Amino acid sequence: MRVVEKRQLLSADEIGRTLQRLAHEIVEKSGGTDDLALIGVRRRGVPLSERLAKTIQNFSGVQIPVGTIDITLYRDDLSTVGPQPVVHSNEISFSVDNRDLVIVDDVLYTGRTIRAAMNGLFDLGRPKRIRLCVLIDRGHRELPVEASFIGSKVQTSDTEIVEVHLKEIDGDERVVLVDRVAE
Template sequence: MSEPKSKPQLREKGRIMSASEIERTLVRLAHEIVEKNNGADHLGLVGIKRRGVPLAERLGSLIGGIEKRPIDTGVLDISFYRDDLSTHDVRPVVVHGALGFDVNDRNIILIDDVLYTGRTIRAALDALFSHGRPRSVQLLVLIDRGHRELPIEARFVGRTVQTTNNEIIEVKLREIDSDEQVLLVEHIV
């Protein structure tokens, strides 16, 4: 009989973004999306569950305010086979479900909180294309921490943070965590 795995011990190293910095970053990203897409015609935002969803909803509201019309937002559910916060050998798995709008011939902005190895985005792209054929797909992440295992690059980045493989970026959003900040934490060895 194997012993249960203990939860990893984590230590906070510092705060990367406060609530106000997250909000200012999202405002900037909303303007960048509108600028790089020549407005919001044919635009759709798709958040990767969990924390990509509230980011997509916030960006949809911001872009809707800029463009004076509602912006379609949808949800992709990507789950992981894992039992702790370790990111080693984590395999993304798509949970099939309705996206929320038709992606065919749309400019889709795929949204996640942190870009790390690229495996989540790879799984999300497969899931997205199972819903239809977008005109284009652009990636937006709040934090890009490097360490890519796949050739995936975000077009829109809130902040780039250099990390070690022992460090974790922890994004907390009020809709999910009742808190609002981005932290750098590390495994205690």
């Protein structure tokens, strides 16, 4: 199997503009910033949630709390993934009780990650509401999970992979569609 790049879905500028729009949408649909908090899913949801919070602060002057969740312990495929994944800490320094939470992730695919993230959040308390914000929705859901805030919807096939590169983690910044092809 070889991985080939098929096309670029978003450029760095487009990612920036998309996040600007998502930040405004989140505040608008929430009717303000009261109780609002963002939860970034490790790994690439983390820089995305931080950027959204910064944007919201820039236009509203309000600093909304941001947390990080690691879903490793809540995965439903631990016995099938081969080497046991390394567990990371959640970093949520505020109480989630009665919060209006927005989970932030890069790609929405099967929905299993988001199910796991919600399980993790429930272990920490009882949020008032949980919504989901993703940069890319690529379809192929296996669970009844939908996002409230979507950067871009992309039609994909099963063999394709959506690769999100963020400068905080990958050094470069773009979203590409790659495909696995037989040698």
